Each structure stands twice: as C-alpha cells, then as structure tokens.
Amino acid sequence: MKNIFTFCLLLLSVITTKAQDTEDYIAEHVEVAQELMRDHKIPASIILAVAIHESAAGNSRIAQHLNNHFGVKGPNNNADIRSAYRDYESDEESYNHFVELMETRAPFNGLFGKYDQYDYKGWARGIQRSGYAQSRTWASQVIAMVDKYDLYQYDERPEDYVAPVYKAPVYHRKKRSTSRIYIVKAGDNLGAIAKKKGTTVKTLMKKNGMKRANLKPGQRIKF
Template structure:
C-alpha cells in the first residue's frame, strides 16, 4: 500500500512539473499577448518573451503570489509574501499594465511609432536602451527566448516579410605600425544570421551588392542558405 501511495505521489509531482513547462505557459497566455499585439502593434513574441524572462515562465514567487509577470515594482497587499513588487488581480492585468507602462514613458512610447509588430529584435533592444532592466544582456536573453521557442510565429508576419538587416557594428582592431607600435583603428563589420526563407540574391540587393560578391566574401561554394548560418555583409 505504501509503495502504491509513493508511486501516485511521484506521478502527481511529475504532472505538476509538466504543467509548469514554458511551452504550457506560452499556450496559456499567447491569445492575450496576440490581442495586445493587434491593439498596440508590438510583437506578441516580445510580450511573451519578456513575461517568460521576468517570471521564470510563471514559476517565480511574484508570479505565483502577486500575478506579477513583468517584474514591476510597487506596493502590494499580499499576506503570503513580503515583496517590493506590486500585485495584480489577474495575470492578464499584469500583461495589460506592461503595455500601458510602455506607453506611459516617453523613451518607450517612441518605439510604437518606430518599429512594427514584427520587428521583435529592435523592440527588445529599444526597451533595454530605455532602462527597463539593468542587465546589459537583457535584450539578448529576450531575443534568445523568442528564437528558442519560435515565438515570432505568433506575430502574424506576412509571408513576404523580411527581417531588417542588423545595423553595422564597430569593433576595435589593433594594427602594428612600421615602427612596431600598436595603434587602434575602427573597422566596420556586419554579421547577419540567416533566417528561414532568406535568399542570397535578395540579401545582396538589400545591401547594394551581388550574390557572387557575398559568396566570395564568405567563402561559399553554393548560394543555398541554411537558417542560423552567419554571413559577413
């Protein structure tokens, strides 16, 4: 009898763990995220990824006890935990407040006129620049979650949508002078990650070059591209 009870308890624990998976969290909240996307024109993928990041996919204490899925600080009336984070009557109200918070701050509100509901990368970077989080890798982590769980599939992108080419980044390069001294210079590089549906000819046209030039620059023997492949543009 004791063995049966232990086995049942083990099955119950497993079912609870499964119910707390990130995939289940996404399925539970994607509809509301998409509703907000259609009203406010910001990516549903971004909303979901920020919530997953800030609430540990609903498993954090402030998510469980305060319905706070975006790490927003403020007063709360909880008798269950002591926290510097505000509480919400429902999870949906936490989602709603996240969007209204972005609208209420000038440095976030400008993003609504700058980026569309498909450009999750620039949305994440723009929110980080506005000071939403202290971590310098916050936007990278959010973008990684979007890619890992393919959250961009919920953004209702047109079939012919092409992601903007990332801006040119500058990296410091050290050069040796004729006298053996090292001097610093700046070299512009642009590394592009190939997305599903990308075409080498189209990429070349967008940056004002040819597919042959891109193939030579990247040492490619074929024009066929694979998602995740890195290209020097």
C-alpha cells in the same frame, strides 16, 4: 554505472519538465499576448518572451503570489508576500499593465513609432536601451527566448515581410589609466621625484601641464 545512468535519466527528466512548463506557459498566455499585439502594435513574441524571462515562465515567487509576470515594481497589498513588486488581480492584468507602461511612459512610448509590430529584435533592444533592465545582455536573452520557442510565429507576420538586419552590439571595456599618482610631501622637489620614479623633470612637467617646477604639499603628480 547504474547510478550514473539513473542520474542522467533524472537530469533529462528535469530539463524536459522545464521545457514543457515553458511550452504550457506559452499556450496559456498566447491569446492575451496576441490580443494586446493587435490592439497596441507591440509584438506578441516580445510580450511573451519578456514575461517568460522575468517570471521564469510563471514559476517565480512574484508570479506565483502576485500575478506579476514582468518584474514591475509598485504598490503591493498582498498579505502573503511582502515585496517591492506590484501585485495584480490576475495574470491578464499584469500583461495589460506591461503594455500600458510601454505606451504611456517615456522613453518606452517612443518605441511604437520606431519599430513595427513584427520587429521583435528591435523592440527587445529598444526596451533595454530605454532602461527596462540594467543587464547588458537582457535584450539578447529575450531575443534568444523568442528564437528558442519560435515565438515570432505568433506575430502574424505578412508572408512578404522582410525583417530588419541588426548588427550584434559590441561592448568595449574602459581602458584603465596607465598614469600613477605621487602625493607631494613637505620638502619634495620635482628633481627628486623624477629621479625616484625613473623619469625626468621635463617629462613630469609635460605630463602634469606644469609651467614651473614649484610644488606644494598635497599636490598630485602624475608619473
């Protein structure tokens, strides 16, 4: 019982430390995020949330060694770590470069005319749709980060601001084709194939768009 209690305390300590690390990260970088928001009209909450998500609140290897907080790939002249990710002189340079990418690269630059500087949900989904991340849940994870740490409080929203309402995205799995394929062999005929597959010649011809029952070796027949 004592061992279980000790384990629970240790687990709680780890969780609390991680939360404190994220809070410390926010406190350390909120000013640069807000300054970029005021100058470039991209929500500070989005800048912070993307940085937290991509750098594990500054704990990732590329954040620690390359000052790369946004998972941006590019030239790396760092002697300590070989990586496809770009290295920066400072955290602030990484933050500035992220916003620069949003402003200068299509289709990201189209987001500035579509979303205002307070619409963090629109920005998150727009950045994902523009190809920033391959994961379908990336935007949802970034939005959850904003909500968890109340990052929208740094967006300096007007008191009368009404946030747009977005429907949650719905992903549909592709339906697998129910058709099966038979490869015609020498000597085959449509009647024999139909009998073997438990169907009729008429059904096979209709399903395969055939006007005649003639077959040739290698032909693919749906059944």
